[in-house]
Amino acid sequence: MSILSGYKPSDLELEGYDEYRRDPVSNQEVQLDAIEFAAYCDKRFAGACLPTGTGKELIGVSVAKLTGLRTVFLTATKGLQEQYGRNHARNGLVDIRGRSNYTCDDHLTLDCRSGATVGCRLCHGGGCTYEQARNRARDSHLVVTNYAYWFTANDRASGIERMRDDREIKGANPVELLVLDEAHEAPGLLSDYLGVRVYEKEIKRWKGVKELGEEWKEWQEFIKDNDLLLKLGGEIEEIKKVFGKVGRGLQKEQADKLHQAEALREKLARIASMDETDTVIEKKEGTRWGRQWSFDVVWPGKYAEQYLFCGVEKVLLMSATLNKKTMGLLGVKKEDYEFKEWNRIFPAKRCPIYSIPAQNNEGKEVRIQYGTNGEDLTCWIEHIDTIIDTRTDRNGIIQTVSYERQRYLFDHSRHRDLFIGNTADANSQTAQDVADEFKRSPKPAILCSPSFATGWDFPKKECEYIIVCKVPFPPNQGKVQKARKERDPAYPAYQAMMQLVQSAGRGMRSADDQCEVFIVDGHVNWFVWQNKHLAPIWFSKAMRKVFEIPRPPEKLI
DSSP, rough: OOTTTOOOGGGGGGGSSSOOOOOTTTOOOOHHHHHHHHHOOOSSSEEEOOOTOOOHHHHHHHHHHHHOEEEEESSSSHHHHHHHHHHHGGGGGEOOGGGGBBOOOSTTTTTTTHHHHOOOOTTTTTTHEEEEHHHHHHHHHHEEEEEEHHHHHHHHHSSOOOHHHHHHHOOOOOOEEEEETTTGGHHHEEEEEHHHHHHHHHHSSTTTTOOOOOOOHHHHHHHHHHTTHHHHHHHHHHHHHHHHHHHOOHHHHHHHHHHHHHHHHHHHHHEEEOOOOEEEEEEEEEETTTEEEEEEEOOOGHIIIIIIIOOEEEEEEEEEEHHHHHHHHHHGGGGOOOOEEOOOOOOOSOOOEEEOOOOOSSSSSOSSTOOOHHHHHHHHHHHHHHHHHHHSSSSSSEEESSHHHHOOOOOOOOGGGEEEEOOOOTSHHHHHHHHHHHHHHHHHOEESSSSSSSSSOOOOOSSSSEEEEEEEEOOOSSHHHHHHHHOOOOOOHHHHHHHHHHHHTTOOOOOTTOOEEEEEOOOOOHHHHGGGGGGGHHHHEEEESSSSOOOOOOOOO
């Protein structure tokens, strides 16, 4: 029996929850079991594979309360960060994010990022909006932020803890527990932070741009011969002087000019200091910004301790798709972690996962990939529409995987009038706005987008079915992807499996919820069979092949 058996959230002084979730079939205290595992794990790292709907958020906050450790929670999307804040501000949780999310009270037309760079009089203790939020976070025992802010705060500042003067007065308060929500995203997010993108329009005024290719020596000589770091530093100071004369009339568009110069200087400085042996340079022609050069770290896990774990004594990684391979990609050694996986707690009949690929006119399953012909795509669209035909009385989600497939559905589906979709990335305000519109829709709607595969919750009537359009194989053209595949042939399959499982789990959030999942790509059967070791046990067991579209269950009321 668990030593926490019978505990309630109120026993940990947590408001807003009556009890911890149990498996409705076995009556196992699933949340308490996970809390106990994480809190009493002897190793520095605890990896918890928790199926969607288990309630990772409450588990993480409960571990923090039970251990009494000062805790920072990391989220992959703004939507999930805001959800933490809504649910746990009452429990002492403080939200912190980048300067650009706060309005400058000295320059009302600017955000705090722009205000700080043009001489905001409230900075450095004068009442700056961002600094007040940051100081609250530094003093708080429970903090939620996003991965990008955490990377930056530890890379360029002193993290999320008290500074020297405050430590002398109030005492030190280092981060003692780091909770990685959606931890399967951490390797990619760290890679994004370490990587650099340079666009031709940013550097075309300097000599030698046309000769730049994919060799380190070319870039080193280009930066050195043009003395770019010194020149850009001088330009930044000149821009600041001009802005100082403009005063409070400064507009955001003007401040953006300064940010662009600062960003370029930072990019070039990072390129100059990169490890050539573990970085890939790739040049792309004909992008919307002209030529583009990408500088990507092949294995970001080498840098996880420096930028992600940051010496924190206890780290909890949680995700519905976490596995031991994720731990390895983050550079965590086998002897340094414990790993545990839980079965899903909801009745399978309430959240079935159907493998039901479209069939073409010859009776063959349609595989969605680059080069799929128009006739097969027509059959694929009609198959999706047929699934929707008997479900137009309820909300659903189409996980399109790419914007290209999204556009095709918007152009060709018979149900396009029901579609709601964004055209920005998953962490943008546009995505949040679209999700809110979908949830508030007075009539049944379909969220058709590639942006909601992970980190978003659509419980109950918000989503009663999900259609996964294709197996989300990562693009294989990029040099860094090829380099990673050369070192680890299973890496692309791992990426695809993570997103496939996440895509299927957005709608089922409680025992009285329901959400059908339809995977309509002919690749799904061989892919899951060959790579079931990369999937959570519950997913492989739950997926079943059907040949006819099942009748929908009664609509939730």
